[in-house]
Amino acid sequence: HGELVESGGGSVETGGSLRLSCAASTYTHYYSSCITWFRQAPGEEREGVAAFDTFTVQTYYADSVKGRLTLSQDAMKKTVYLQMNNLKAEDSAMYYCAARNSRCSSGSWSRQAGFDYWGQGTQVAVSS
Numbered sequence: 001h002g003e004l005v006e007s008g009g010g011s012v013e014t015g016g017s018l019r020l021s022c023a024a025s026t027y028t029h030y031y032s033s034c035i036t037w038f039r040q041a042p043g044e045e046r047e048g049v050a051a052f053d054t055f056t057v058q059t060y061y062a063d064s065v066k067g068r069l070t071l072s073q074d075a076m077k078k079t080v081y082l083q084m085n086n087l088k089a090e091d092s093a094m095y096y097c098a099a100r101n102s103r104c105s106s107g108s109w110s111r112q113a114g115f116d117y118w119g120q121g122t123q124v125a126v127s128s
Contacts, residue, residue: 002034004067004117006096006120006121006122007021007023008021008059010125011124014126016087017087018084019082019083020082020095021079021081022035022058030078032102033055034052035123036051036109036115037050038098038110039091040094046112050052051066051071052073054073054080058104060109067080078116080097089126089127093123093124094121096119098118099117114115
């Protein structure tokens with residue numbers, strides 16, 4: 001069914017920006033899927049950050065990132081982008097994108113269960 005490949009992570013100072021990419025070029029269900037970005041900091045639970053419904057183009061965001069992170073896609077490239085602005089130290093984590101062959105919903109986009117395909121992760125480090 002394909003794979004997901006994240007890129008774009010790095011080290012920035014507080015207030016800086018990064019753009020993460022989730023390339024799903026071989027994911028056969030891309031155009032009818034929910035693609036969620038999760039993150040996990042050392043010693044912390046993995047949490048859903050933002051989700052993109054590739055069919056409706058609807059987006060979902062965790063309260064902690066609203067107004068700072070923005071999702072977009074290049075449908076031709078089957079790639080979802082996560083633009084991260086005004087980064088804070090607490091945004092430091094390994095970021096993963098995950099996909100499932102169903103629509104996003106407000107009640108389930110941030111739950112790991114049901115996401116069948118995961119990327120290898122890209123590290124984001126924000127220093128003050």
